[in-house]
Amino acid sequence: MSTLTDKKLPRKSxxxxxxxxxxxKKAAKIHSFAQQCRVDIFDMLYKRGNGHWGGSASAxxxxxxxxxxxxxxxxxxxxxxxxxxxxLSKGHAAPMLYNILAKKGYxxxxxxxxxxxLNSILQGHPCMNKTxxxxxxxxxxxxxxxxxxxMALAARLQKKKYWTFVIVGEGCLNEGQSWEGIMSVxxxxxxxxVIMVDYNKVQLDGLxxxxxxxxxxxxKFRAFNLNxxxxxxxGHDVKEIMKSLEWAKQNERKPSVIIYKTHKGKxxxxxxxxxxxxxxxxxxxxxxxxxxxxxxxxxxxK
Amino acid sequence: xxxxxxxxxxxxxxxxxxxxxxxxxPELVVLDSxxxxxxxxxxxxxxxxxxxFNVGVxxxxxxxxxxxxxxxxxxxxxxxxxxxxxxKGAEQIRNVICYNKLPVILLGGYAGLSDSFxxxxxxxxxxxxxxxxMPNLNVIVPADSVELIQALExxxxxxxxxxxxxxxxxxxxxxxxxxxxxFGKIRKTQEGTDIxxxxxxxxxxxAMEAADELKAIGISAEVLNVSTIKPIDSETLVNxxxxxGCILTIEEHSIIGGMGSAVAEVLMKNHPVKMDSIGISDTFxxxxxxxxxxxxxxxxxxxxxxxxxKLIRV
Numbered sequence: 001m002s003t004l005t006d007k008k009l010p011r012k013s014x015x016x017x018x019x020x021x022x023x024x025k026k027a028a029k030i031h032s033f034a035q036q037c038r039v040d041i042f043d044m045l046y047k048r049g050n051g052h053w054g055g056s057a058s059a060x061x062x063x064x065x066x067x068x069x070x071x072x073x074x075x076x077x078x079x080x081x082x083x084x085x086x087x088l089s090k091g092h093a094a095p096m097l098y099n100i101l102a103k104k105g106y107x108x109x110x111x112x113x114x115x116x117x118l119n120s121i122l123q124g125h126p127c128m129n130k131t132x133x134x135x136x137x138x139x140x141x142x143x144x145x146x147x148x149x150x151m152a153l154a155a156r157l158q159k160k161k162y163w164t165f166v167i168v169g170e171g172c173l174n175e176g177q178s179w180e181g182i183m184s185v186x187x188x189x190x191x192x193x194v195i196m197v198d199y200n201k202v203q204l205d206g207l208x209x210x211x212x213x214x215x216x217x218x219x220k221f222r223a224f225n226l227n228x229x230x231x232x233x234x235g236h237d238v239k240e241i242m243k244s245l246e247w248a249k250q251n252e253r254k255p256s257v258i259i260y261k262t263h264k265g266k267x268x269x270x271x272x273x274x275x276x277x278x279x280x281x282x283x284x285x286x287x288x289x290x291x292x293x294x295x296x297x298x299x300x301x302k
Numbered sequence: 303x304x305x306x307x308x309x310x311x312x313x314x315x316x317x318x319x320x321x322x323x324x325x326x327x328p329e330l331v332v333l334d335s336x337x338x339x340x341x342x343x344x345x346x347x348x349x350x351x352x353x354x355f356n357v358g359v360x361x362x363x364x365x366x367x368x369x370x371x372x373x374x375x376x377x378x379x380x381x382x383x384x385x386x387x388x389x390k391g392a393e394q395i396r397n398v399i400c401y402n403k404l405p406v407i408l409l410g411g412y413a414g415l416s417d418s419f420x421x422x423x424x425x426x427x428x429x430x431x432x433x434x435x436m437p438n439l440n441v442i443v444p445a446d447s448v449e450l451i452q453a454l455e456x457x458x459x460x461x462x463x464x465x466x467x468x469x470x471x472x473x474x475x476x477x478x479x480x481x482x483x484x485f486g487k488i489r490k491t492q493e494g495t496d497i498x499x500x501x502x503x504x505x506x507x508x509a510m511e512a513a514d515e516l517k518a519i520g521i522s523a524e525v526l527n528v529s530t531i532k533p534i535d536s537e538t539l540v541n542x543x544x545x546x547g548c549i550l551t552i553e554e555h556s557i558i559g560g561m562g563s564a565v566a567e568v569l570m571k572n573h574p575v576k577m578d579s580i581g582i583s584d585t586f587x588x589x590x591x592x593x594x595x596x597x598x599x600x601x602x603x604x605x606x607x608x609x610x611x612k613l614i615r616v
Contacts, residue, residue: 085374146365177363
């Protein structure tokens with residue numbers, strides 16, 4: 001088995017993606033990058049014996065598109081006050097975030113080998129004071145919308161232009177606090193605040209429709225007086241995600257909500273949409289089969 | 303309470319000091335949860351409407367909005383009734399404010415029994431215990447409105463979070479012309495050799511009065527105002543009991559986990575002595591006038607004298 005460091009992408013390959021001017025080509029490159037991240041974290045989670053595959057794989061294209069296409073970031077100066085903010089409210093997708101942050105150059109790729117180790121800078125869930133590039137600690141669900149609102153209000157008050165993106169999952173939206181936050185977002189309505197729903201419809205214990213139904217989700221946000229994108233975007237199609245971000249830009253004067261249809265565990269057929277793979281250890285057989293599928297897709301994308 | 307003719311409610315002071323700090327510190331923002339006309343943060347809201355955020359009855363949400371603001375250079379003060387701030391907002395205080403060591407001031411109003419007529423559901427007798435258990439969090443219980451002003455002036459510049467506990471009712475002004483409050487330091491209001499009486503918050507004046515009466519019967523009590531409960535001033539505590547050999551604590555809080563427990567934790571490791579504590583025993587309190595309630599639950603000068611005499615005679 002190859003090690004994570006073998007997979008290290010040199011920084012110039014990121015520049016190749018980020019600097020691509022042809023948007024269609026750029027989307028294809030980001031798509032391939034996201035799939036590479038899936039392969040890498042699949043290896044990592046198998047090796048470490050724990051961590052959340054399902055929710056990480058679900059957010060691969062969302063996070064990759066944000067970091068390679070939209071967010072203004074400063075990997076050499078992670079606390080730059082003008083940076084765009086990302087609140088990963090579904091903090092259990094940490095493996096995907098860490099993988100992308102490392103490739104962006106926030107910390108050495110080698111650190112990924114220490115994920116969830118004693119004294120690692122990569123905690124089980126994101127910790128802002130241990131991991132460069134993490135804008136707020138997360139993991140306990142339901143905090144992100146309130147925290148992101150605070151960041152966006154601070155921008156307005158200080159006349160700064162940075163964006164704040166909050167990525168929530170169904171678990172977050174089960175929490176009552178999210179709806180307190182949504183009410184407040186509608187009331188205070190700061191510019192450049194985007195709530196992205198990674199809507200894979202599976203939560204830890206099972207299908208959302210069984211555990212805690214959220215539909216009709218767009219209508220719920222609208223009833224709370226928020227500006228919701230008219231369509232539900234495909235959260236695994238980078239071109240679609242780019243379009244959704246363009247829509248957010250056109251609506252930057254007020255907060256926006258974008259819902260993305262995604263699949264938990266995306267990329268490994270027998271793990272997709274299956275709550276069993278929310279956070280279970282990846283066994284040898286599943287690893288071998290899953291890895292083959294992921295590589296197969298990656299080859300097609302390259 | 304006759305001795306202290308001047309009485310001011312801490313919440314009234316809060317309203318005034320926030321106006322002053324708001325002028326000095328442009329990063330200061332205030333959040334409240336639909337109780338601003340009670341907590342008196344409303345005055346800040348009227349003067350600085352752009353820097354005031356009334357989030358409605360949603361303490362958890364308020365704490366996290368404050369947290370998000372603090373990561374972006376603002377200095378938030380988040381105000382609510384102590385019981386709801388520290389219990390409904392507990393997980394947010396722990397996982398967003400304290401875990402990330404964010405410079406937020408959490409103001410718990412109407413604390414202890416001071417929301418007296420609203421009853422047990424509104425009386426905050428567990429807040430010190432819960433806040434004290436949070437890593438990175440300073441816990442401050444001013445004894446009067448003077449200490450409240452000084453605590454706010456100091457903690458607003460502190461690189462980390464603080465919980466400040468405030469009484470609703472007018473209470474004696476004790477330290478108007480005294481040395482200012484020092485964060486992390488115990489104030490010794492009276493030297494003594496026979497017993498140490500450690501108090502915090504409103505009961506500090508009761509301890510001072512009790513010491514006067516004990517003096518009249520020949521007992522020399524040392525009175526400590528433990529207004530910073532965390533980090534606690536171990537040195538002053540240990541030095542005091544080394545001299546007196548026993549200590550009595552009094553607070554307007556459950557005897558489980560409050561200031562008395564904090565004192566016991568220090569002394570059991572450093573200098574165990576005879577000890578007793580006054581506070582609300584493990585029970586729910588009731589409705590009634592504030593001073594009568596304090597009396598009912600044994601938070602009084604008389605209790606201090608009674609328990610002090612027992613402690614000395616053991």
